[in-house]
Amino acid sequence: MKITHEAEERHVLTVIVDNEAGILAKIAGLFTARGYNIDSLTVADITENHAVSRITIVTHGPPAQIDQIHAQLERLIPVHKVIDLTEVGPxxxxxxxxxxxxxxxxxxxxxxxxxxxxxxxxxxxxxxxxxxxxxxxxxxxxxxxxxxxxxxxxxxxxxxxxxxxxxxxxx
Known part of the structure; x- marks a missing residue:
């Protein structure tokens, strides 16, 4: 039986979330529980009323793993939108x-x-x-x-x- 390994790809994900206590821990926990690595993580408040934050995550893995990360992030309640900048174009x-x-x-x-x-x-x-x-x-x-x-x-x-x-x- 031949085992093939998918090539690891680097992806930059932008996650728009409600600015509430514990959201960063939820996202980090999602990665930790599945054994995925975060190469870089930044968070910034992006609205005048401080209600919404933008989290930028750099991660890597085979395409199936990146798809799973994207899907899992979208299922979190305070997440409004997940965008994979690597796939949307320039x-x-x-x-x-x-x-x-x-x-x-x-x-x-x-x-x-x-x-x-x-x-x-x-x-x-x-x-x-x-x-x-x-x-x-x-x-x-x-x-x-x-x-x-x-x-x-x-x-x-x-x-x-x-x-x-x-x-x-x-x-």
Whole structure:
């Protein structure tokens, strides 16, 4: 008997929910109970009266698993809408990172040069370190962090991915 494995795919899901206590725990529990992984998770209040939030989840898995995640999320009571940005067409995704790098001499100069290439902005500077602010795709941030490892990387803080479909229509 031949066993075939479906290829893992990365998906960016936007979930519009009532802004109520426990909703994030319900969603995280849904993933945990089924052994699914969340690669990135962000939450933001999106209405003036604070009644609705937008949760952006980056996950990965075979297509059948992604379909099941989508269906399970839609069944949760406070969920209004689930959108898989990966499947709706062109979309924009960004992440913010703060990256602390220490160094002196040539390493310090090189860190500043690399930061300029990546359009990373120094938001804190001491004689021994920098904290850079960088916005971009997760791949861009991963590449920047990899280069900074060689130059004195100390610490990284990342916000997680936020995404939005291109075009005039909203969620």
């Amino acid at each position: 979309y924009v995704e960004r992440e913010l990172a703060l990256v602390k790098v220490s160094g002196t001499g040539d390493a310090r100069v090189e860190a500043l040069r690399v930061a300029e290439i990546f359009r990373a902005k120094p938001v804190d500077t001491t004689t021994a370190s920098f904290i850079f602010e960088l916005t971009g795709t997760p791949d861009k941030i991963d590449t920047f962090i990899g280069l900074m490892r060689e130059l004195g990387l100390v610490e990284v803080g990342r916000t997680g991915v936020v995404g939005m479909a291109r075009g005039a229509t909203g969620v």
